[in-house]
Amino acid sequence: MTTTAFEPAPAGTGTALSLTGATRIYGAGETGVIALRDVSLELRQSSWTAVMGPSGSGKSTLLQVAAGLDRVDSGRVVLGGTDITHASDQERTELRRERIGFVFQNFNLIGALTAEQNVALPLELAGRPPGRDTVRQALALVGLGERATHRPRELSGGQQQRVAIARAMITRPQVLFADEPTGALDSAAARVVLELMREMTRSGQTILMVTHDPAAAAAADETVFLRDGQLIDRVAGADATTIASRLVVLEARR
Numbered sequence: 001m002t003t004t005a006f007e008p009a010p011a012g013t014g015t016a017l018s019l020t021g022a023t024r025i026y027g028a029g030e031t032g033v034i035a036l037r038d039v040s041l042e043l044r045q046s047s048w049t050a051v052m053g054p055s056g057s058g059k060s061t062l063l064q065v066a067a068g069l070d071r072v073d074s075g076r077v078v079l080g081g082t083d084i085t086h087a088s089d090q091e092r093t094e095l096r097r098e099r100i101g102f103v104f105q106n107f108n109l110i111g112a113l114t115a116e117q118n119v120a121l122p123l124e125l126a127g128r129p130p131g132r133d134t135v136r137q138a139l140a141l142v143g144l145g146e147r148a149t150h151r152p153r154e155l156s157g158g159q160q161q162r163v164a165i166a167r168a169m170i171t172r173p174q175v176l177f178a179d180e181p182t183g184a185l186d187s188a189a190a191r192v193v194l195e196l197m198r199e200m201t202r203s204g205q206t207i208l209m210v211t212h213d214p215a216a217a218a219a220a221d222e223t224v225f226l227r228d229g230q231l232i233d234r235v236a237g238a239d240a241t242t243i244a245s246r247l248v249v250l251e252a253r254r
């Protein structure tokens with residue numbers, strides 16, 4: 001089979017992910033926190049959605065629940081045509097290994113491993129070690145074909161994030177989840193990472209990204225805004241200034 005490393009697994013329908021009335025409550029009784037309140041969101045395949053909102057508004061919870069890493073207390077989560085609302089711990093582990101990709105602000109690469117060993121790791125953990133060509137191709141797609149044998153400390157922050165993206169993409173995830181992927185990068189490195197993410201959506205990848213940066217959100221197709229666990233606003237195709245002003249209004253209403 002000849003596929004590019006960026007080609008996502010077929011989702012089966014035009015919808016890569018849907019949340020319906022998703023609610024997540026941490027704790028119980030008077031000390032319970034409603035981290036997510038009746039959130040409904042549908043991601044079309046190949047779309048890129050940014051999530052913004054004040055600190056504590058539920059952004060990370062939304063990502064965790066959408067990725068199946070955390071459960072909802074009520075509502076429904078469907079990933080790539082599979083209802084994962086009631087997935088067991090074992091099923092969630094398999095989901096994490098096989099069907100989603102995650103990128104974090106601080107890259108989370110393993111320092112003792114080379115770039116190519118980091119990229120190969122998810123498939124090795126899944127019991128399907130990739131060939132060297134597959135790994136090299138994934139690194140070439142993020143512009144790091146020449147850095148395969150470098151360790152994270154020998155790479156810049158932007159390069160480390162690109163290795164992390166190659167690692168997240170190697171399983172051909174149905175959705176790529178990114179939590180502040182540009183948060184630790186300078187603006188030039190951030191731009192390279194955002195351009196790479198745009199390229200991935202052109203190849204069919206669906207992306208859900210949490211960010212505090214209006215410029216990063218402006219690179220996405222649509223931005224949804226959370227406040228107190230509720231999805232209260234959304235804007236498509238807006239520039240950074242428009243997104244920043246929406247955020248100011250939203251924070252002022254607190």
Ligand SMILES: Nc1ncnc2c1ncn2[C@@H]1O[C@H](COP(=O)(O)OP(=O)(O)OP(=O)(O)O)[C@@H](O)[C@H]1O
Pocket residue numbers: 026027033034035053054055056057058059060061062
């Ligand atoms: N494991 C947990 N146990 C208890 N409360 C939690 C837990 N995780 C999150 N919360 C609470 O749920 C709410 C939403 O948290 P979440 O981390 O999703 O917000 P966020 O928008 O990602 O915040 P930030 O921008 O600061 O990262 C907060 O009030 C938080 O304190």
